[in-house]
Amino acid sequence: MNREGHSAAHRPRVGRTLAVDVPLGLAVGVLAIAASHFVPAGPGGPRWPPGEGLPNVEAADVALLAYPAIAAVAGGVMLRRLWPRGAFAVSALGAAAALAAGAGSPPLVVGLLLTTYALTAALPPRSWAPWTAFLVPVLAAVPFGDRPIGRPDAELAALLPIVALALVPLALGTLARARREGARREREEELRRSVYEERLRIAREVHDVVGHSLSVISMQAGVALHVLDKQPEQAQPSLEAIRQTSKDALEELRGTLAVFRAPESAPAGERAPLPGLDDVGDLVSAVDADGRSVDLTVEGEPATLPASVDNAAYRIIQEALTNIVRHTGGAGATVRIGYWTSEVAVEISDAGPARSDAAPAEGSGIAGMRERARAVGGRLRAGPRPEGGFTVRAEFPLNPPTVGA
The missing domain is CATH 3.30.565.10 (Histidine kinase-like ATPase, C-terminal domain)
Incomplete structure (x- = not known):
């Protein structure tokens, strides 16, 4: 397929992909903005509990600072299947920036996990592993609730669910890619088998047409050579038979190959009926x-x-x-x-x-x-x-x- 044909075939797939991912990205962005405005993270109004080393700012100010970061995550969700590496990088940076602005929220986590899934579903593990190295640290910084500070055992226990949450899109994406690759290999194997069977069928048809005709021609040529010196007038029927057999064989072979080349598109006049x-x-x-x-x-x-x-x-x-x-x-x-x-x-x-x-x-x-x-x-x-x-x-x-x- 030429480049124009490939582009024309690719456009419908891009349209179907964006028709699903653009509304999903908008939903993530709207929910993240709502969370940054209306969901307080700590008692008394501040978004962060005291002692966590993050700025104590008002919710409206946080939302204003976090708008570009939320837009980055939403944009990553919209483009995750068309540009998996870039979409993941943009959404991860957006989530990190939102955290720095004090606007980390579950909708942003969902957006980041969606781009993570798209990345792992599109690439082999050796390609996506370096990109996801900082996924757990980013998720660990999201304020899902009060966390124990200064207690290593309790902090480790609180980190385990976050690690599990990060592994979910990695595992699901790897499984989806493995299934897609398996289906592709099956299609290729089926195609190879079909091509082999078609070649075998063509070879069998050509063998039947040419083999029989050559046997008859060889037989008639032997007769002509046998009588050529002593009774040359009797060689003429054999030579006529050779001429007619070779002509018929060429016509049948031409018709057979024409059917195999384009069985649907060949003009009806060129498709001689198969012998019976x-x-x-x-x-x-x-x-x-x-x-x-x-x-x-x-x-x-x-x-x-x-x-x-x-x-x-x-x-x-x-x-x-x-x-x-x-x-x-x-x-x-x-x-x-x-x-x-x-x-x-x-x-x-x-x-x-x-x-x-x-x-x-x-x-x-x-x-x-x-x-x-x-x-x-x-x-x-x-x-x-x-x-x-x-x-x-x-x-x-x-x-x-x-x-x-």
Whole structure:
């Protein structure tokens, strides 16, 4: 995102933040001014009990001297989430100045604690710890009531609640930041997982399109080379098949990549429909071109399938035929498609030789087919047949479950 786009996205967040914090800062300021005018701190009118070393001034004079300090604390509350360091520093200095003027009050403490929470929620502990070093001394100077003077044990006992009060915003802010960082890491992990899955899906689509077409092209090129010297006129059909297969592969690959680049914004004319079971005949014809026998059988009444199921079934047949072309020489094959009440099944078998290993290692092709079937709620079985050859069978529900349901 460019700088202008970032600023435009940032403005609404700033507005929402100020809409909450500005009234809160005003409330803190109004309450602090009221406390400095109308809440006496000691008997007989003076704001401080005698003997504490602070000036004995009238309440009105104290309030007048403390106005800038109260404004600093209120301003810190207003800007605490936009400028956490500066807001805390300004509110701490304002609270200290109010104390020096004899106008310390609970509303100022609340404002200072709010800016402390914002500071610890925005920064890691190593960053906010030096800023909060004088928080306890400032709170200890606020006149919450009569305190014992000259009795160290009683003074220490009176200080413990103040320390606890200072720890509350520190702990809450640290916890809030930890939760926010945890949520951010989860979002990043989810994004990485989504990107990986999308790349895997693109790779699988490209593999299916290019792999099958290259296998057919290789097969046809072998036929053309075999007859080129002795019967050159028979090489022409193979060359035509190579030309048509490569053209179809390029068009399908271009359409596939266009969908992945911009599935929502691509013009409708550039989004060719994904191939489905209606296109299996073209696959069979391409493999049949060099004399390899491939029988296609359809059982049941063809039904309109969900696009995801239709494409997954087509890709599994495509990959299975590609494996047959690559690994079985000139063996024939059979493709069966069955439409039943609640599911559709596809089965691809070849007539290759019997295998000595009862459970051969599963390659990436079969693993990819199994992932395709599982992605739309289906299941896939693949393995050698006792009489020879290899069978791949996949079954899909007509109404696949919704992803994430």
